[in-house]
Structure formats: structure tokens, C-alpha cells
Amino acid sequence: MFATLQQVAAIGRSLWIYHGDPAHHRRMDRLYARFMQRGDLVFDIGSHVGDRIRCFRRLGCRVVALEPQSSLVRVLRLLYGRAEGVSIVEAAAGARIGTLELHLNVANPTVATGSTGFIASADGSPGWERERWTRRVTVKLTTLDALIAQYGEPTFIKIDVEGLEDAVLEGLSCAVRALSFEFTTIQRSVALSCLQRCVALGPYRFNAALGESQVLVHEDWLDAAAMARWLVALPHSANSGDVYAVRADFHCEKAPLHDAPAGT
Numbered sequence: 001m002f003a004t005l006q007q008v009a010a011i012g013r014s015l016w017i018y019h020g021d022p023a024h025h026r027r028m029d030r031l032y033a034r035f036m037q038r039g040d041l042v043f044d045i046g047s048h049v050g051d052r053i054r055c056f057r058r059l060g061c062r063v064v065a066l067e068p069q070s071s072l073v074r075v076l077r078l079l080y081g082r083a084e085g086v087s088i089v090e091a092a093a094g095a096r097i098g099t100l101e102l103h104l105n106v107a108n109p110t111v112a113t114g115s116t117g118f119i120a121s122a123d124g125s126p127g128w129e130r131e132r133w134t135r136r137v138t139v140k141l142t143t144l145d146a147l148i149a150q151y152g153e154p155t156f157i158k159i160d161v162e163g164l165e166d167a168v169l170e171g172l173s174c175a176v177r178a179l180s181f182e183f184t185t186i187q188r189s190v191a192l193s194c195l196q197r198c199v200a201l202g203p204y205r206f207n208a209a210l211g212e213s214q215v216l217v218h219e220d221w222l223d224a225a226a227m228a229r230w231l232v233a234l235p236h237s238a239n240s241g242d243v244y245a246v247r248a249d250f251h252c253e254k255a256p257l258h259d260a261p262a263g264t
Contacts, residue, residue, distance in 0.1 A: 006106050011049065011075060018051035027214035028055045032156075034252050035178040035244075036061050040155035043147060045093050045168060046182075048110055050076050052158055053086060061085075064151050068092040068102055068139040069112055087151065091140040093161065095170035100141040103133040111162050114139075118163025121186040127239060128186065143171030156180075160242070166193035175202025178246045183208075185236045191243060192231065195224045203248040210241040221246065 018024075028051070036042055038060030044052045047067040053076070056063045062085040067073050073090045080086045092100045092114055100114045111131060113119060122128040144157065157179040159168050165181040179198075183191035198204045205221035208230070222230070227243065246252045 004106065011071060011109060018049050019054070024212065024214070025051075025055065025058075028052075029058055031209065031214045031216070032056065033059055035156045035246070037155075041152055043144070043151075043154045043157040045144075045158060046160040046162075047076055047088075048072060048160070050079050053080055057083065057086065061155075063087070064089065064147060064154070066091055066093055066142075066147070068100070068114075069104070069109055070137075072109060089142070089147070091142045092164075093144060093147070093159075093171060094141050094164060094167045095143065096141065097143055097146055098141045099138050102137050102139045104135040104137060105131055105133050106135060107132070113162035113164070115163030118184075118187055118190075121163075121184075125186045126236065144168065145171055145173050148172075148174070158242075163187055163190055166190050166197060169194055169197040169201075172197075172201065175204070175247055177250050178244070178252065180242045180244045182240060182242050183231060184240045185234055185238050188231055188234075192228055194243065195228055195231075198245045199224045204245040205248055207244045207246075208241055209244070210238055213241075216244065221252070 032055055036059055040061045042056045042061045042063050044056065044063055044065040047053060047065040049072060050065065053063050053065050064087045065076060066089045067076060068091055070090065073088060076088050080088065092102065094100060102112055102114050103119060105111050108131060119133050122131055153174065153176060155177050157176055159165050159180065160182040161168055169181065181194045206224060206227035207216045207218050207221050209216055
């Protein structure tokens with residue numbers, strides 16, 4: 001299926017936003033270098049236009065990138081299809097293997113979602129007034145466990161899937177060393193469910209970054225109860241961010257940056 005002119009314009013805008021700011025890339029590198037080392041395997045669940053892939057490659061990691069939108073998969077294959085150590089999978093992730101009805105926001109592909117609850121929560125919420133999900137497609141659905149069976153256990157999993165983060169974690173049965181999941185203030189219950197799932201998987205500690213700041217907000221890592229209180233207390237205007245979870249046996253200190261591999 002070919003992209004419309006509106007989709008092309010929206011993807012171009014995303015490419016500019018997520019790939020066009022060198023300072024943003026440096027902040028991202030500093031943050032993710034805490035969690036991974038050269039040669040590690042990383043999963044990027046909800047790759048969008050691949051700015052995290054680019055970061056993980058700069059850090060010398062192997063990447064499995066999952067993206068269900070065919071128009072964005074074509075972009076990812078243009079950018080990284082020949083890159084060594086990058087596997088691009090056209091699928092969504094969830095609690096089971098099968099298919100998923102994906103709701104597309106043609107003007108803003110960043111917020112495509114498989115969650116009708118996410119769309120309902122956005123309806124009428126300040127800051128979300130212009131968002132419209134006008135198309136639906138059926139996409140392949142896989143699980144983190146299935147990806148691990150195929151590619152191996154990752155050091156880090158990044159999850160950004162607009163309201164289905166808890167379902168993605170339901171499809172994971174092992175406590176990987178570190179992971180992140182997006183949260184939104186229109187659907188805090190999803191983030192709270194993700195915290196509960198992490199606790200069920202293993203002894204995790206938590207931190208968070210607001211928006212695309214790529215800066216952890218807490219000096220010390222928190223337990224699940226403290227992170228839940230912080231999420232509940234956030235003002236609506238905070239909008240979104242990412243919660244980071246690290247296993248208690250992993251010392252997440254500031255790490256030196258690696259040289260970027262050629263071709264990034």
C-alpha cells in the first residue's frame with residue numbers, strides 16, 4: 001500500500017523532528033549508554049522513524065526493530081536495511097501471537113495505536129484535540145518471548161506503542177536486564193499496569209524521563225510504589241515520557257560513550 005501525500009508530509013516532519021537535532025542525539029546517547037555496551041542486543045519496539053535505532057547503532061549495539069506501519073517500515077529499510085546488525089520486523093507486539101487492528105493517524109503517524117482505550121482517553125483531552133485516527137489496518141502481532149526465541153535475549157528493550165505497553169510486557173516472561181516503556185498522562189493506568197508486570201517479572205528499580213528530554217528526573221532509583229506515586233502526581237501538562245526499569249543486580253551508572261560505527 002502506497003503512502004498518501006499527507007502521509008509522506010507527516011513522515012518527513014517526523015524525520016526532521018527526530019533526526020535533525022544533534023543535541024538531542026547527544027542527550028540520547030548519554031542516557032542509553034547507561035544501559036548497554038558495544039555488542040549488546042537491543043529491542044526497539046515501536047521504531048517509528050528509527051531515531052533509537054540510530055542511537056543504538058552509535059553505541060555499537062545490535063538491534064531488532066519492530067514497527068507495524070508499512071509506510072514507516074519502508075523508511076526504516078531505506079535507512080537501515082543494509083546496516084549490519086539491524087533486523088527490521090514488520091509487526092506489532094502484544095500479549096499473544098496473531099493479528100491486531102491498528103488505528104492510523106495519517107497526519108501524525110507517531111501516535112498510531114492498537115488501543116481503542118488510548119483513542120478514547122485522547123478524545124477531548126487538552127493537547128490532543130487535533131488528533132484523529134481515520135484509518136484501520138490489520139497487522140501481524142508477535143510477542144517479546146517469540147522475538148527472544150528467534151533473536152536471543154536482549155540487554156535492553158525500548159517499548160513505545162501508544163497505550164499497549166502493558167500488553168507488550170504481558171508477552172515477556174523473563175526479567176531482562178533493563179527496559180523502558182512510554183507513559184502518557186491521559187492513560188496513567190497503563191503505566192501502573194506496566195510497573196506491576198515488571199515487579200512480577202523480577203526485582204526492578206525505576207526512574208523516568210519526561211517527554212523527549214532524555215534526562216532521568218530522579219537522582220536515586222525508586223521502587224515500584226514510589227514510581228507509581230510519582231506517575232499519579234504528575235500534572236496533565238507533563239503529557240508523556242518514559243519509565244526506565246533496571247534489574248536490582250544491574251548497577252546503572254553513567255557510562256562512557258562509544259565511537260559511532262561507520263554509516264550511522
